[in-house]
Amino acid sequence: MVCPQKLDERNQRVKTDGRDAKALCLKLDRYVEGNRAALAVVRVPTEKEEQLRAIHRQREQLVKARKQLEAQGRSLMVNHGMEPVPRWWKPRAFAVLAVPQWLKELLANSQPILVGLEEKIRALTAQLQAAASPGQPRGLGLMTSVVIDREIGNWHRFVNRRQVGSYTGLCSGEYSSGQTRLQTCVTKHGNPRLRAALVELAWRLVRFQPQYRPVVKWRRVLAKGALATGAARKKAIVAVARQLAVDLWRIRTGRLQPEQLGLSI
Numbered sequence: 001m002v003c004p005q006k007l008d009e010r011n012q013r014v015k016t017d018g019r020d021a022k023a024l025c026l027k028l029d030r031y032v033e034g035n036r037a038a039l040a041v042v043r044v045p046t047e048k049e050e051q052l053r054a055i056h057r058q059r060e061q062l063v064k065a066r067k068q069l070e071a072q073g074r075s076l077m078v079n080h081g082m083e084p085v086p087r088w089w090k091p092r093a094f095a096v097l098a099v100p101q102w103l104k105e106l107l108a109n110s111q112p113i114l115v116g117l118e119e120k121i122r123a124l125t126a127q128l129q130a131a132a133s134p135g136q137p138r139g140l141g142l143m144t145s146v147v148i149d150r151e152i153g154n155w156h157r158f159v160n161r162r163q164v165g166s167y168t169g170l171c172s173g174e175y176s177s178g179q180t181r182l183q184t185c186v187t188k189h190g191n192p193r194l195r196a197a198l199v200e201l202a203w204r205l206v207r208f209q210p211q212y213r214p215v216v217k218w219r220r221v222l223a224k225g226a227l228a229t230g231a232a233r234k235k236a237i238v239a240v241a242r243q244l245a246v247d248l249w250r251i252r253t254g255r256l257q258p259e260q261l262g263l264s265i
Contacts, residue, residue, distance in 0.1 A: 003040040089114040139208025
């Protein structure tokens with residue numbers, strides 16, 4: 001499987017099956033002869049990898065559904081001039097909820113669903129945490145470790161650190177010509193779930209892994225207060241997340257040990 005691309009490179013605005021087949025055959029010929037840039041090959045996950053991904057992705061969907069129903073209940077209270085109750089659907093909180101009877105009957109339509117969703121989320125959370133590898137660096141987290149590993153699928157498919165950074169989509173874009181070089185915001189290509197997990201983990205390592213090399217490098221910028229603006233901290237945490245993905249690749253493939261990177265167990 002390859003990435004879709006425009007076959008009418010000369011912009012002749014003529015598209016037929018014959019022209020498309022000829023263009024594809026020419027690109028395939030160049031690719032077979034050694035020009036790897038002719039076609040961008042997309043790796044297809046195995047059936048086992050997709051089955052493992054489905055577990056934490058379903059948990060993510062259940063969490064989203066729970067938040068939506070909970071927000072709808074709070075919105076109903078606010079619309080009728082009442083103070084919203086955080087986590088109003090919890091059995092104890094719902095039993096003593098100080099709202100009119102008619103409103104409580106409306107909330108009761110969603111309350112059992114929310115309780116059921118919470119039970120399913122806890123079960124999936126325990127299942128995912130039990131599948132985590134032992135001996136994780138401090139602050140990595142069992143859940144985050146499983147999510148990152150399963151979204152990657154196979155760490156050994158990356159040949160170098162550039163491929164790892166490109167897959168995360170945390171690399172800066174570039175628009176350069178001649179003597180002008182302009183680096184733009186991150187490309188956001190690749191896996192969005194992996195990117196979100198890496199950024200969340202990077203913020204956690206700032207607290208739990210102060211001796212981690214990227215954290216030491218960007219510590220002054222990441223510090224709160226007047227030392228840096230919010231935008232600067234965001235750029236710094238993206239840099240930490242990108243380097244973290246590369247370091248996890250080195251650890252998972254046996255190239256380096258966590259201690260060599262400043263990560264304590």
